[in-house]
Amino acid sequence: MTRGRGEPARSAEATESDDLYEKLKAYEGRAAAVAGRGKDPVNEPMIRHWCEAMGDTDAAYTGPEAVAPPTMLQVWTMGGLSGHGHSGRSEAYDELFALLDDAGYASVVATDCEQEYLRPLRPGDGITFDAVIESVSERKTTKLGTGYFVTTRMDVRADGEPAGTHRFRILKFAPARSRPADTRPRPTAKRPRPVINRDNAGFWDGVAGHQLLIQRCGDCARPRFPWLPGCNACGSPEWEAVEASGEGTVYSYVVMHHPPFPAFAVSDHADAAGPYAVVLVELAEGVRVISQVVGVPPGEVRIGMPVRLEFRRVDEELELPLFRPVGAGVPGGVR
Missing domain, CATH: 3.10.129.10 (Hotdog Thioesterase)
Known part of the structure; x- marks a missing residue:
């Protein structure tokens, strides 16, 4: 050619x-x-x-x-x-x-x-x-x-x-071939902001007051989360907000490696550029919440691990409900 x-x-x-x-x-x-x-x-x-x-x-x-x-x-x-x-x-x-x-x-x-x-x-x-x-x-x-x-x-x-x-x-x-670490200072990464609307505003009001609020149907009394305008069991639009105890267990989890996202490295053991665990926690009330477990390396999160709610400020504008392992013998756990 x-x-x-x-x-x-x-x-x-x-x-x-x-x-x-x-x-x-x-x-x-x-x-x-x-x-x-x-x-x-x-x-x-x-x-x-x-x-x-x-x-x-x-x-x-x-x-x-x-x-x-x-x-x-x-x-x-x-x-x-x-x-x-x-x-x-x-x-x-x-x-x-x-x-x-x-x-x-x-x-x-x-x-x-x-x-x-x-x-x-x-x-x-x-x-x-x-x-x-x-x-x-x-x-x-x-x-x-x-x-x-x-x-x-x-x-x-x-x-x-x-x-x-x-x-x-x-x-x-x-x-990809590994590259030398970039040591130049970078802007502090922030988590994506939650989308707050008329259906879930009450939940975020609860977070601001250090309460984990779930919904309970006004007709069939079934608890639900995330917040919805109506009951997905009986269809009733009537409901009330109740405070969850904060006790739960890890129902499922995944450890994220790619892409690295420093804003999600909130664990006390996490490297800002390293992996982090996303967990599905089943609360004592019977509903499940997507969150993160802190106080334990991502590789040590396990299904069935007992956890307890804590609120943590992840940046100057955002506070979130996270979970910490509980019980004797649990790495990073509290009694």
């Missing part, structure tokens, strides 16, 4: 990237899986396990007219540890990944998924599916490294009828 006057010279890396991208694009539209078949029909035990794990008690998922939660769509297509055998992923999909691996993009991380539901799934439905390589992005540079986003689309059928679509996107990347 001849370069015209005034055109910038292209690096060997850029040319190599363009050549690889053309090869990757050739796989768009090719099958990722053909005539796949779910290992089990839709069944009540799996629905029950899912609902227990998610804490979903909706009556639609039990009884003789039960349906599966819509978000279980992909569950019925998964092959488990032993895979799907001959109905697994296609040669084209393996070839695509081999191209990326050989070019140095050997690391992988799931980035997001989208689902569309066409009909309810009921116990006894037999699940079949096909999948296609829908798109491959141009080379992108992220915090994790440089690579390509690959999107697959799975079309799911129940007893031969279209039931839904599942799009799954991953990043195949080469990890």
